[in-house]
Amino acid sequence: MIALSYFWLMSEKTFHIATLHRGKYMILLLIGVCIVTAIVSRLPLQEVPKILIVLCSLPLLLFLSITWSRNDSQWIVTDSEIAIQFHDKKHETLLLADIKYLRNLPRSGGNLIMIFNKRKKQPKRYWRNKLFQKDDDLNALIHVLKQQGVEYYYM
Known part of the structure; x- marks a missing residue:
């Protein structure tokens, strides 16, 4: 039982986010x-x-x-990083240890998700689209990132 729960905690979690090329x-x-x-x-x-x-x-x-x-993305969260795979085959990887905090700014029709890095001045920006889309996994992604110790601000 302990090994099963440990495996679940260590496994990667995948989330679909309806992003677009702003x-x-x-x-x-x-x-x-x-x-x-x-x-x-x-x-x-x-x-x-x-x-x-x-x-x-x-x-x-x-x-x-x-x-x-549209440029839908899959966000894969592991114990040490976030891997973002976009529909257009672009791929980004962010180390959780390098993330200073995450800011979620609601906008008309979507959200601007900003990930601030400890080493860089400019944040990574991702545009989430809610218009003409089915629900995505943003709330579950935010929950997992909070559990990983990432500071989260909803503004």
Whole structure:
């Protein structure tokens, strides 16, 4: 029984987080709004219907830009490190001993997860997306990181 519980504590834990490439998302959304505005501005309509058309196109533009910039990730937490594997085959590893603290900043449509390193000035930033997504494992990931001794701030 003790060996089984020790094995469970030592085993790695995997969490799915719905992340996205924030730069790609912002570019796609901005380009989409510019294209729709350019097309609508050439239509022979009054100004109010043109504005309404652009405003009504925003949910579709949000959906498309999120869909095209998704970069889901798997976070694997072991006793000594966090390994993050992104859908686009990018891979990052962070040592738990090097993490100063973790900050979770809620944003409209998601979260900005910032991991501050003891040796670096700039934190690692990960954009979590909640729009048009099923629930992910962020709460379970935060719980395991707290158990590992990582300081956590929700702001």
